[in-house]
Amino acid sequence: MDMQRIPAQKGKYNLQDYDKMRETFSWEDAKKHFSWNETGKVNIAYEAVDRHAQNPKLKDKVALYYSSPDREEQLTFEQISKKSNQFANVLKKHDVQKGDRVFLFLPRSPEFYISFFGIIKTGAIAGPLFEAFMEQAVRDRLQDSEAKVLITTPDLLERVPQKDLPELKKIILIENHNETADKYIDYKEEMESASSDFDIEWVDLEDGMLIHYTSGSTGKPKGVYHVHNIMIQQYITAEWVLDLKDDDVYWCTADPGWVTGTSYGIFGPWLKGVSNVVRGGRFSPEAWYDTIEKYNVSVWYTAPTALRKLVSAGEDVVKRFDLSSLRHVMSVGEPLNPEVITWGLEALNHRIHDTWWMTETGAHIIVNFPSQEIRPGSMGKPIPGIEASIVDNEGNELPPNQMGNLAIKEGWPAMMRKIWNNPGKFESYFVNGWYLSGDSAYRDEDGYFWFQGRLDDVINTSGERVGPFEVESKLLEHPAVAEAGVIGKPHPERGEIIKAFISLNEGYEDASELLEDIRQFVKTGLSAHAAPRELEVTDAIPKTRSGKIMRRLLKSRELGLPTGDTSTLEK
Numbered sequence: 001m002d003m004q005r006i007p008a009q010k011g012k013y014n015l016q017d018y019d020k021m022r023e024t025f026s027w028e029d030a031k032k033h034f035s036w037n038e039t040g041k042v043n044i045a046y047e048a049v050d051r052h053a054q055n056p057k058l059k060d061k062v063a064l065y066y067s068s069p070d071r072e073e074q075l076t077f078e079q080i081s082k083k084s085n086q087f088a089n090v091l092k093k094h095d096v097q098k099g100d101r102v103f104l105f106l107p108r109s110p111e112f113y114i115s116f117f118g119i120i121k122t123g124a125i126a127g128p129l130f131e132a133f134m135e136q137a138v139r140d141r142l143q144d145s146e147a148k149v150l151i152t153t154p155d156l157l158e159r160v161p162q163k164d165l166p167e168l169k170k171i172i173l174i175e176n177h178n179e180t181a182d183k184y185i186d187y188k189e190e191m192e193s194a195s196s197d198f199d200i201e202w203v204d205l206e207d208g209m210l211i212h213y214t215s216g217s218t219g220k221p222k223g224v225y226h227v228h229n230i231m232i233q234q235y236i237t238a239e240w241v242l243d244l245k246d247d248d249v250y251w252c253t254a255d256p257g258w259v260t261g262t263s264y265g266i267f268g269p270w271l272k273g274v275s276n277v278v279r280g281g282r283f284s285p286e287a288w289y290d291t292i293e294k295y296n297v298s299v300w301y302t303a304p305t306a307l308r309k310l311v312s313a314g315e316d317v318v319k320r321f322d323l324s325s326l327r328h329v330m331s332v333g334e335p336l337n338p339e340v341i342t343w344g345l346e347a348l349n350h351r352i353h354d355t356w357w358m359t360e361t362g363a364h365i366i367v368n369f370p371s372q373e374i375r376p377g378s379m380g381k382p383i384p385g386i387e388a389s390i391v392d393n394e395g396n397e398l399p400p401n402q403m404g405n406l407a408i409k410e411g412w413p414a415m416m417r418k419i420w421n422n423p424g425k426f427e428s429y430f431v432n433g434w435y436l437s438g439d440s441a442y443r444d445e446d447g448y449f450w451f452q453g454r455l456d457d458v459i460n461t462s463g464e465r466v467g468p469f470e471v472e473s474k475l476l477e478h479p480a481v482a483e484a485g486v487i488g489k490p491h492p493e494r495g496e497i498i499k500a501f502i503s504l505n506e507g508y509e510d511a512s513e514l515l516e517d518i519r520q521f522v523k524t525g526l527s528a529h530a531a532p533r534e535l536e537v538t539d540a541i542p543k544t545r546s547g548k549i550m551r552r553l554l555k556s557r558e559l560g561l562p563t564g565d566t567s568t569l570e571k
């Protein structure tokens with residue numbers, strides 16, 4: 001453990017004493033920030049967009065600075081409000097009702113943000129998908145959610161297996177296309193004739209708003225269901241953790257297909273009425289530093305995998321850009337290496353604040369507050385209003401410095417409310433009133449939490465959560481593959497890479513062309529980030545007597561670690 005400690009930097013941040021606040025804070029206090037407090041009826045789209053559009057001081061403020069290699073655009077709060085009203089009218093015209101699932105399969109673009117809020121204004125539930133998804137990944141999510149409408153581009157449409165999606169009634173295409181059937185709706189054409197007035201659907205705090213699919217260690221991806229109530233915690237953490245002030249320019253690098261890209265790439269800044277930068281296009285150190293310089297980004301939220309790439313690009317690149325607008329830097333998604341924090345101090349002259357949370361938690365849980373001393377390697381402390389602890393498998397709390405399940409006391413505002421279509425799965429997360437995260441960690445005597453690893457087989461590659469089952473299932477669809485077992489293997493830049501062990505069917509030989517063909521099969525069928533970077537042919541995949549793949553054993557063997565208890569191994 002690195003015992004180096006980095007004190008808060010005075011004059012930069014809001015230095016509220018969260019340790020003290022933790023003793024008195026109640027979530028009721030946070031509700032006073034919202035106008036729905038008196039009426040009881042709400043809509044998160046109103047709080048994040050329309051409320052500012054109606055405020056003479058904010059309506060002309062730039063809400064979205066969009067930039068990609070071939071397009072640049074700025075939209076004010078009023079423009080987003082009106083355009084999302086238009087889009088809501090388009091959806092209503094095509095019979096979208098409260099509670100319907102409307103999915104977005106789009107590149108990051110202004111249309112994404114406009115249609116996202118259009119959906120929520122109708123009371124429907126938005127489901128953002130990563131642009132990188134291939135056919136199988138799209139099928140699984142649209143089938144499970146029974147999505148009624150999909151918003152996409154003509155290019156991405158090729159990956160939508162419409163014959164397998166009987167519930168999908170309409171497809172809205174945001175770019176020029178040649179589709180003529182009734183099922184297809186032309187975005188531009190319908191937006192032009194749609195009114196920019198819309199009677200927003202007022203809903204209850206517990207009504208659904210968003211589904212993010214995420215991977216576990218077993219089964220298909222799960223639809224994590226969030227309700228409008230999520231805004232309470234998003235708002236308060238945008239204040240406490242993102243430390244947003246009125247004149248900040250904020251940039252969250254996450255894709256809106258990921259919970260970070262919605263909770264903190266959309267809602268956090270906009271609930272606070274802060275200008276938000278969105279960058280399309282690929283990662284490159286130059287393009288990223290340029291984005292900070294060009295928009296005078298003051299608050300920056302990114303991920304270890306990107307930071308590690310910036311570190312390896314070297315300090316010379318940093319020096320070519322003026323990054324003096326930066327005030328506050330944060331990271332999420334994977335363990336933040338102490339070396340990266342050291343680099344941040346040297347190259348950026350900023351502390352990098354790690355934050356820990358999950359798709360299921362909806363918003364920040366354990367963080368390094370601006371006012372807090374940073375202990376490199378630690379995720380920090382729980383936010384006020386959250387009770388986090390380390391528990392054993394029965395949900396009994398463990399003493400300091402003992403490793404166990406990182407757990408959260410049930411009932412925080414941003415908590416998922418169900419797993420779509422799978423009530424049993426939802427229940428399985430909770431033991432003795434504690435939500436078990438699947439992460440192992442310990443807490444030191446001062447209340448700092450230290451991440452140790454995943455307790456299940458979920459893989460975290462470049463910050464993306466990948467379920468081994470999904471990859472194994474895809475591998476098995478290849479005619480050459482008889483059996484498959486998939487693990488995460490430590491990697492200096494990507495955190496983990498996916499390694500697949502396969503056994504081959506009769507008549508197939510272990511040859512590099514075949515392995516490359518299998519890799520491509522996963523890449524083009526599922527998604528690039530789910531394709532194994534390493535493939536190894538083995539005679540047999542170790543399984544338990546009940547037929548479960550012993551991924552843990554595969555991993556121990558791969559890493560040359562003790563293999564532990566193998567008594568259930570099928571002989």
Ligand code: 6R9
Binds near residue numbers: 453463
């Ligand atoms: C927001 C998000 C959640 C899992 C989580 C953990 C890992 C996230 C981390 C971290 C170490 C951090 N994780 N933040 N591990 N330090 N600061 O990442 O959501 O995609 O659902 O992933 O990611 O393993 O359980 P999600």
